[in-house]
Amino acid sequence: MKKFFTLIAGLLLTSGSMFGQAKYENRVVNGDLEGEADPEWSSFWCHEFRVAGESQFQGFANVVEDPADPTNHCAVVVIRSEAEADEAGNRINDQNGNFASWDSQFFIYSTETIPEGKEVRMSLRVKGLKAGSFETQAHWTPGDYNHYIMFGNFDFGTEWTIIESEPVIVSADQSQEANSKFFQSVAFNLTTTKEGNTVYFDDIKLEVRDPKQPEEFEGWFNFLRKGTLSDDHIQTFTNFTGRDGASGQDVQARIVNDPVDGEPALTVTSIGFNAQEEKKEPILDEEGNPVPDEAGNPSYNISYVDMYIKENGDTLRKQDGSIGIDDWQTQFFVSTPHKFKTGEKYKVVMWARADKPATVQTQIHRNPGDYLHYQMLGDLNLTEAWQPFVFEENEISSQQSGGYTIAFNCNVLKEVNNYYFRFEEFSANSADVPISDRTLGSETISLPLGENNKDVTAKVDMSGAVENLGIEDLSIFVDNYTMKIQTEEGYGELVQPTTGAFIDANGLFTEEEKGIILTIEEETEGNTASYVITNADSGIESGNTVDSKIVFINDAGWCYLYNLRFISEEAFAGVTPDAIVEKKADGVYRDLLGRIVPQPVSGRIYIKDGKTIFAR
Secondary structure (H helix, E strand, O other): OOOOOOOOOOOOOOOOOOOOOOOOEEOOOOOOOOOOOOOOOOOEEEEEOOOOOOOOEEEEOEEEEEOOEEEEEEEEEEEEEHHHHHHHOOOOEOOOOOEOOOOOEEEEEEEEEEOOOOEEEEEEEEEEOOOEEEEEEEEOOOOOEEEOOOOOEEEEOOOOEEEEOOOEEOOHHHHOHHHOOOEEEEEEEOOOOOEEEEEEEEEEEEEEEOOOOOOOOOOEEEOOOOOOOOHHHHHOOOEEEEEOOOOOOOEEOEEEEOOOOOOEEEEEEEOOOOOEEEEEEEOEOOOOOEOEOOOOOEOEEEEEEEOEEEEOOOEEEEOOOOOEOOOOOOEEEEEOOOOOOOOOEEEEEEEEEEOOOEEEEEEEEOOOOOEEEOOOOOOEEEOOOOEEEEEEEEEOOOOOOOOOEEEEEOOOOOOOEEEEEEEEEEEEEHHHOOHHHOEEEEEEEEEEEOOOOEEEEEEEEOHHHHHHOOOOOHHHHHHHOEEEEEEOOEEOOOEOOOOOEEEOOOOOEOOOOOEEEEEEEEEEEOOEEEEEEEEEOOOOOOOOOEEEEEEEEOOOOOEEEEEEEEEEHHHHHOOOHHHHEEOOOOOOEEOOOOOEOOOOOOOOEEEEOOEEEEOO
């Protein structure tokens, strides 16, 4: 038997809590749509056009047999097309005159109002005759609108799609209690495409509980891992995005050498009435043919005209009147992988300046451009000289909950201007930051598993962990770094790689002195470690595959994930060295715990084809 491990007590880096947390309570009736609904209550409502050309129906959603399975019942909503709405002469428009996404709606109607500050989540199955999507809003009663965002937007296909929302802390905007309104209904805006559809809903839950109390403070976790301008967090963790001038397109923020001190800085350029646009008119001969230049290419008369004009004080619009210039026409964004929650503390330390003195507003968004709340750090008054801005131990409000991007609105001045930023820290309470938000990379490795009470050895290239965690020498890594093994509830206690850890027949961490014992020998060669795998009466039959997950954690709290696949010695003998590390070039998105993700969420980090991807 190999040497056993010693648990390191008290070093839990996963997001655990010293406080109790209530269980979720489901607030819908007859969510599977199979039993008899309460005659005085139904949790499902709709606004739809059941008969073409007639007015909108508002009432209980129809419950029908599933077209693919007559033994199953589900709710159905008919969504008319824009052409049908035009023909009927009663189309519903949004504020811009476009066919409104809320022309047809489905509602989850809670049995009780849900107050501000409660944690709520939603799950259901959805399918349509056509693939589609829907938006979610917060309402009081169905149609009594509170706020334009509840859980975000979701896609579905023509087969049943399982949808599970992220938990949301109900905000003041969503509950509207200050205005004597309440949150009780989730509205699904179904007319996101304009072609019409029929959509089915089943197995619906709307669950509510008291949120987990803020963690006992355990210090700060800084998402800026290697410095503001490193490739590492420009592309993966703290993500810097710029929206320059009139383009309205979010792109990777530009890095320039600042003209004041010559050092690198992140920058965006705002627009104003004095911004000019190049006009090119071809030079033609008397017969209307292009006149070539010296190189034989068509020649042009080039002129410059003001793009914007000033009117009504500081309001700007394009010469043709088509575009108004808002304070957020130019923006700079800083995103982390971590979704902040109500009551959570955060800290920001940054430097900023501008070519002309100007005020910059700050907001909190989900992903860049997905506005959540108008306030984050307040207004920043920038000068031509670099100056520090420090925000310590600020606390996330219920309105800000779920955000993970700071938006800097850089068009307040309404003039062409260059804004420059440098960041030293964007931190959260370390107790609140789960491993998935701290994982720098992920890969899958295969390891051999022998017969009971037998040791087998395999050499594994650990370059991924070494490089991502900034380790100079692998021997230092395996002797000093800690790792965690997956459990049913997250990850187990920290253990030393050279001391080993027990893994049960399901691939989970166990404290029992049997199962799969995994250790790393202290002797290393380059970035290759020698893994020793002991089958300690695991009960695993020959030929069975066991999947597990381990994460290596450095002193700063950053992680690197290995998906382990224990296979028989015979099968392992047929694995080529190049195949031991599975890069999984299959086009599938996986989260940082290796799970397949059907629909990536903007602002989160995924693994695809062996590469780390920041979803936009």
